Amino acid sequence: MNFIPYLNFFSRLVLFVAAVYKATKTREKGWVTLSIAFFIFVMDIENYILKPLGITINHNVYQIVSKIPNFYIGILTLGAAFMLKYGSIKPKHILIVGTTLIVSYIWIFAMAIGLFHGNFTLASLCPSWILGGSLLYLSFVLCEYVIEKKSLQILFPLGLAGVGILNLTYPFTREIEWFYPLAFFGAAIFRFIAAVGALKMVIFSPKIPERRIVKALEPGAYWTEDERKALEIASKMNTVMITRRYPVKNNGNVLVYWITKVKEGEVKENVYAISPTKIDILTDLIARAFRVGYNLLYIDAVEFLILENGFKATAKFLYTVKDIAIGNNGSIVLVLNPKVLQENQLKIIEREFKKI
Template sequence: MESVTLSLIFGSVLLIIGIYGTVIAWRFYILLDSPADKFALQVMVAFILFGVLGGGAVVGSAFFEGTWWPFIALFTMSGFLILAFSSLHYLRLLYEEFGSKINSREERKHIPVGGFIIESLEGIKTLLKYLSSKSGGLFVISRRPRDEWEEEFGIKPTKYLWLSRVEEKHSVSPSNLHVILEEAVRFMRIRKNSVIYIEGIEYLVLYNDFKSVAKFLFTLKDYATVEKSVLLIFISPGVLEKSHYNILRRELEVLNPEKFLEEIMGTALFGAVAKEEFEKITTEKPLNEKEDREEHASSESSKA
């Protein structure tokens, strides 16, 4: 009788943990991008095996006669192996893609901190190519769909939000400023020394009063300062009322991309040495190192 009671208690606890973990992992699977979404899916499967099926088998052993231990052992071992190997694999991916950049003090010196306005579209393209190779991650918030933005900028962001009232997996309504703020702050806290890039401010003003948009940007700038990250806002001249633009300029510094790059390189940007270094940097694909390695391996095998 005592063993039956223990089976019911332990089985019920496993069931509760399994169901809770499955629901949370499923939510992360919906929110995250690859490869994090795959890891969330594997964690969810592990919770199902560990908690739901394993707990169900323990409870079943209390009510029905028979040998249940092979099923309990199978579900427990399967869940443990999935969780263990998927965790090790994901840790390796994190180190390969972000570990060296996040831990490099030298590269942190090349990342500005705080909030800045950029007025030149070509300038922001050049600056983002450089910063994405030095930062802990790039989070883009844009009015354009992701594939259209990536094609024009030649960069693959770590995270992307499409400002649209269309309900898609990676879209957000322009009226939900609090949602955008939460996503950006979460990104900066997870990925230190990161870059937050926002374009389409005039679109935000259409769905919110300017005062709310200004508060949103100033709050985001403060978080960027605290988290040692940078907020870049592209504002094309003339898209905002002059009085509104002047309010933003009083709080956010206007950054000249070319002068900034000249300063951090220690010489004129278009000098012979600096130009060669800059072209090398801006043609790198820091967020796609896996693809680069596969391409390199493919070329080596074809030569052989």
């Protein structure tokens, strides 16, 4: 199994590159934080820097410093997971991360003064559980980023979950001679699985529209009560459609995201079902679509998005995708019934979108 260290390094490197790529494209704080965590994963100073240089660490010192990366990676991963799930760090999340940091700080000194009397299992409990628990939570969060559950994307959270479980059991299995090599090999396999899924997730790209240059509407942000008129415009352009209606028919220049809670993933070619609560993921998908040639964003699911996410979150989503559309010399059209909105909500929409 001499190839395992190389597989470990390659898998860690791929995870780091995938996170950096995602952070660069989305500029989300969660992916930036996760990139830092994965970079520490890649470094593995002892195996990849010190050993090749012939530098050894004092055994007593090593018993302490070897646990520190687990704390760092675990805390960064936990923070990244909170930001990816909630869009920001809230006070309760800061409290959780801060408490974890304090426990880590105390644990390091407990090891330094020999509180565990050389008992490997006791000394390893906290660092292994923090890392393993944070990876499991991250895998749960990343499952929400998977558009097609039957695609290779699902391997990303599944692989991280496998690594997380192995870390949770590490304090108890490390001393089992016959099991440890299998666990080490299993961790390498799980990291490789996660790396494959991460690559699939970050390189996912919608089909390029068949008609590349079509303009039936001047670039800008609009709203209308006339659904028929909006659909007529959409039929003439390279359209990304965010809709509550199941698309019976579709053509090559329309990319459909069907907003529903009953199904997820690819329904048919160029038609994807997605949960109404996944507006952060939807934002990223819309940005990718405009980068490959789509030039109109059609949304008739505003009321449903408000119902599921609240007006504030939905308005923030609409502002963001409006900027994406206009920034790519495109347009956005909202189809909505003003009677279902409160007066102040409609005024907010009208400030950013012109009625047609």
